Amino acid sequence: MSSRRWxxxxxxxxxxxxxxxxxGESAHCPRCERVLVHRHHAPAQKVLAYALSAFxxxxxxLPFPLMSFSMAGIFQExxxxxxxxxxxxxxxxxxxxxxxxxxxxxxxxFLLAVLYLYGAVARxxxxxxxxxxxxxxxxxxxxxxxxxxxxGVLISIGKLMNMAHVNLGLSFIAFCLYVxxxxxxxxxxxxDWLWFALCHEQQPPPQAHTxxxxxxxxxxxxxxxxxxxxxxxxxxxxxEAHLGFHSNFRLQATWAFxxxxxxxxxxxxLYPMMTxxxxxxxxxxxxxxxVIQLVDTGSYVLAVxxxxxxxxxxxxxxxxxxxxxxxAARPRPMxxxxxxxxxxxxxxxxxxxxxxxxxxxxxVALMQAGVIMSIYPGAAAAAFxxxxxxxxxxxxxxxxxxxxxxxxxxxxxxxxxERQPHYGL
Ligand SMILES: [Zn+2]
Ligand SMILES: [Zn+2]
Numbered sequence: 001m002s003s004r005r006w007x008x009x010x011x012x013x014x015x016x017x018x019x020x021x022x023x024g025e026s027a028h029c030p031r032c033e034r035v036l037v038h039r040h041h042a043p044a045q046k047v048l049a050y051a052l053s054a055f056x057x058x059x060x061x062l063p064f065p066l067m068s069f070s071m072a073g074i075f076q077e078x079x080x081x082x083x084x085x086x087x088x089x090x091x092x093x094x095x096x097x098x099x100x101x102x103x104x105x106x107x108x109x110f111l112l113a114v115l116y117l118y119g120a121v122a123r124x125x126x127x128x129x130x131x132x133x134x135x136x137x138x139x140x141x142x143x144x145x146x147x148x149x150x151x152g153v154l155i156s157i158g159k160l161m162n163m164a165h166v167n168l169g170l171s172f173i174a175f176c177l178y179v180x181x182x183x184x185x186x187x188x189x190x191x192d193w194l195w196f197a198l199c200h201e202q203q204p205p206p207q208a209h210t211x212x213x214x215x216x217x218x219x220x221x222x223x224x225x226x227x228x229x230x231x232x233x234x235x236x237x238x239x240e241a242h243l244g245f246h247s248n249f250r251l252q253a254t255w256a257f258x259x260x261x262x263x264x265x266x267x268x269x270l271y272p273m274m275t276x277x278x279x280x281x282x283x284x285x286x287x288x289x290x291v292i293q294l295v296d297t298g299s300y301v302l303a304v305x306x307x308x309x310x311x312x313x314x315x316x317x318x319x320x321x322x323x324x325x326x327x328a329a330r331p332r333p334m335x336x337x338x339x340x341x342x343x344x345x346x347x348x349x350x351x352x353x354x355x356x357x358x359x360x361x362x363x364v365a366l367m368q369a370g371v372i373m374s375i376y377p378g379a380a381a382a383a384f385x386x387x388x389x390x391x392x393x394x395x396x397x398x399x400x401x402x403x404x405x406x407x408x409x410x411x412x413x414x415x416x417x418e419r420q421p422h423y424g425l
Contacts, residue, residue: 003016004018004019004020004347005196005201005288006204006228007036007037007221008213008220009034009221010034010223010400010401011029011340011400011404012031012034012213012340012400012403013221013401013404013405014029014030014031014211014214015209015210015214015217016029016076016210016211021037021038021039023039023040023041023042024039024040025038031404032302032337032340033337034340036192036226036340037190037192038054038190039190040191043190044118045403046188046230047114047185047189048115048118050185051114051115051118051185053177054111054184055108055111056175057181058107058176058178058182060171061171061174061175061178062079062081062104062171062172063171064079064169064170064174065077065079065169065170066078066079066080066082067157067172067362067366069164069165069167069233069367070161070165070167070332071164071165071372071373072372073210075392076366076367076374077169078172078424079169080103080171081100081104082103082365083365084099084103084361084366086361086364086376087364088331089340090152090368090376090377092377092382095385096113098357099149099357099361102143102146105146106140106383107144107146109136110141110182113136113137113140114189116129117137117198118194121198126198129303130198131198131199131239134137134191134198134239135239137189138191138224138407144181145351145358147179147183147221148351148352148354150176150179150364151355152154152354152355152358153358155258155302155306155355156362158301159294159299159359159363160363160366162299171294171335186191191224191226192226193335195227195239199225199238199239201238202227202307203227204227205217205218205219205230207219208228208350213404215231215401216416218232219231220233220243221399222238222241222243223243225238225239225241229243247401247402250397250399251329253397254398255393255395257390257391257393258318258321258325258391258394260390261314261390261391261394262388263385264383264384264386265314265315265383266320266388267379267380267383267384268287268383268387271286271383272285272289272378272380273285273289273360273377273378273381274364274376274377274378275375275378277374277376278373284378287306287310287356287380287384288307288311291303291307294306305355306355306356309355310353310355312382313349313352315348317391318391320345320346321346321391321398323342323399324343324346326344328398328402334393336356339403340403343395346374346395346397350388350391350395351388351392353384353387353388353391354385356383357388363375364376364377
């Protein structure tokens with residue numbers, strides 16, 4: 001048995017032995033070209049520095065005003081958490097909680113967990129709870145939406161600029177740095193390196209060989225730490241994570257989440273996203289109504305961004321995932337790399353649909369209970385948030401290995417070199 005570490009590709013299930021990597025190098029799956037592992041320069045020091053900076057910036061962001069708004073002698077100033085607070089005040093506590101979780105609470109937990117874990121590695125100590133926290137890290141990543149919120153802040157400024165003076169507050173710079181450092185920390189946190197540093201690595205099951213799928217050998221790659229396990233194990237030998245449900249169960253669950261999101265997509269578009277109450281009357285604006293308003297006021301760029309994020313992306317995501325589910329149920333050989341590209345795009349773009357919800361929460365926070373004008377969130381905001389979350393879960397639950405099942409019999413590695421993961425710089 002070689003001393004090299006083995007991996008089953010999480011997307012196509014192909015088993016390969018990892019080469020020894022230098023800093024800056026990546027190993028790609030020989031079959032689907034997914035990055036299996038990437039080595040960073042000085043990972044522990046960099047992650048600790050960025051995570052600590054991000055956490056300090058988060059603390060500096062919280063107490064000071066993020067932005068202010070003045071119109072006809074009325075002045076309103078908000079701090080970051082007011083965007084969530086506004087939803088609580090308007091009887092949408094679930095939306096308030098969602099916003100607080102995605103921009104402050106979960107990123108805060110993520111950063112503290114990173115500091116604790118990398119601190120343990122740097123000090124070469126086994127501190128309690130490291131496995132639990134390390135398992136949590138990869139699950140938290142998709143739900144950290146500070147970058148989406150930052151775009152939401154910029155769009156809100158663009159929207160409100162036409163009718164009032166909008167100024168950025170003292171904590172805006174700190175918030176931008178918090179977002180920047182957090183995004184950098186997320187990109188540098190490397191589950192493969194971390195698990196090796198925390199718990200080393202056990203040998204793969206004796207029957208494992210490269211150049212075939214893991215399923216065909218009765219083994220399975222751990223979805224959290226990557227270690228190869230026997231298929232009959234319910235939990236990973238190294239990180240104790242659940243080794244995952246059967247692919248067919250995951251396919252059914254994906255359909256269920258997609259169906260739920262299609263149902264909720266109807267009220268998300270029919271009901272108002274935002275209600276504006278002025279002396280002249282009440283205006284209800286739906287998602288598309290909001291886009292038309294932006295076009296009318298000449299804000300074409302904002303109209304395109306909101307239309308893409310709120311209308312095109314959710315529909316495209318539902319259609320693409322349904323198409324992939326159909327392909328998985330009736331597998332056909334070839335064209336699988338194109339399917340994988342589609343799958344990866346749906347995973348990446350889904351979270352950006354949250355922009356409109358963030359714009360609504362910021363606008364509501366800035367303009368609540370005004371004398372001249374008040375803005376309230378509508379029922380569509382909750383339905384739309386549910387659509388975004390359900391489609392995100394659908395993409396996570398979908399098992400991309402199903403797309404490759406049919407390719408198994410037709411795919412023959414060309415030579416020994418192709419059986420090994422190749423380097424990428
Ligand atoms: Zn692969
Ligand atoms: Zn594991």
